[in-house]
Amino acid sequence: NAGVMQNPRHLVRRRGQEARLRCSPMKGHSHVYWYRQLPEEGLKFMVYLQKENIIDESGMPKERFSAEFPKEGPSILRIQQVVRGDSAAYFCASSPQGADYYGYTFGSGTRLTVV
Amino acid sequence: GQQVMQIPQYQHVQEGEDFTTYCNSSTTLSNIQWYKQRPGGHPVFLIQLVKSGEVKKQKRLTFQFGEAKKNSSLHITATQTTDVGTYFCGTGTASKLTFGTGTRLQVTL
Numbered sequence: 001n002a003g004v005m006q007n008p009r010h011l012v013r014r015r016g017q018e019a020r021l022r023c024s025p026m027k028g029h030s031h032v033y034w035y036r037q038l039p040e041e042g043l044k045f046m047v048y049l050q051k052e053n054i055i056d057e058s059g060m061p062k063e064r065f066s067a068e069f070p071k072e073g074p075s076i077l078r079i080q081q082v083v084r085g086d087s088a089a090y091f092c093a094s095s096p097q098g099a100d101y102y103g104y105t106f107g108s109g110t111r112l113t114v115v
Numbered sequence: 116g117q118q119v120m121q122i123p124q125y126q127h128v129q130e131g132e133d134f135t136t137y138c139n140s141s142t143t144l145s146n147i148q149w150y151k152q153r154p155g156g157h158p159v160f161l162i163q164l165v166k167s168g169e170v171k172k173q174k175r176l177t178f179q180f181g182e183a184k185k186n187s188s189l190h191i192t193a194t195q196t197t198d199v200g201t202y203f204c205g206t207g208t209a210s211k212l213t214f215g216t217g218t219r220l221q222v223t224l
Contacts, residue, residue: 033211042203043158043214056210091157098209103148103160 002027004094005074006107013114019079019086021110025094032075033104034067037089048099049075082114117142117206121215128222134191136218138204146207147180147187152217153200161189194222 005024013019025032034046045059049069060067064082069075079086089111093104119140128134138147146165150158162171164180164187171178177190191198201219205212 042216043205045211045213048210059211093158098207099212100146100207100209103150103163104158104212105160106157109157 004029004092004105004107006092006110008110009108010111011113013082013112015083015114016081019082019112021077021079021090021092021112022074023077023092023094023107024074025092026105029094029096029105031095031098032069033093033095033099034075034077035091035093037091037109039088043091046077079112082112084114087112087114117144117208117213119144119204119206119213119215121204121218123218124216125219126221128194128220130196130222130224131193134194134198134220136189136202136204136220138187138189138215140185140206143184144187144206145184148205148207148212149178149187149189150203150205150214151200152203156200158203191220194220196222196224198222 004026007022030050032049035043036046037043047060047067048056052071064080066078089109091109092107095104119138122137148163149161151161152158162178167184168182169180175192179188199222201217203214203217205214
């Protein structure tokens with residue numbers, strides 16, 4: 001029973017390029033959450049999705065960032081025209097119900113470096 | 116939204132000493148979750164507390180939820196080097212968990 005799968009583990013992008021981060025939730029989990037963690041800092045909520053729906057995107061920057069969770073395939077977090085300040089670890093988590101039901105299962109994360 | 120504060124930010128102990136981290140809120144919380152993140156790793160769920168005054172134990176770890184449901188603590192008895200990492204508390208609604216800033220634990224021999 002595979003856990004939450006994120007890829008790539010490490011991603012290097014030049015300023016102005018696009019970054020695409022992928023997340024496949026645990027089998028049986030239909031709730032997906034994305035968090036960002038800056039170096040030596042805590043976890044900041046970005047977006048909560050269920051299949052084909054964005055439920056809560058209150059933590060997403062208004063520009064350049066978007067997320068989707070299509071009917072088929074993984075959830076995608078997309079960052080357009082990356083800047084140095086986007087360098088961070090991006091974690092995806094999944095759960096079988098809402099965030100207050102039980103704990104999240106986190107993926108191993110994608111470490112994005114913008115050069 | 117709900118906010119939780121964690122103290123201390125950092126603690127350095129010698130192996131065998133005890134360790135406690137505290138999570139505080141100015142508002143009543145419906146639940147508290149605790150996670151551990153090893154250096155370079157990802158957060159791993161430890162436990163969820165939902166009842167006033169609840170105490171749960173996992174081997175050397177003891178978790179408490181305050182009577183007023185505004186604070187929580189994680190206590191580790193006789194720390195080991197494998198306990199090194201950052202411990203986060205978080206409180207959740209249906210749509211998201213809000214995490215505290217974490218307590219980084221360093222254990223030396």
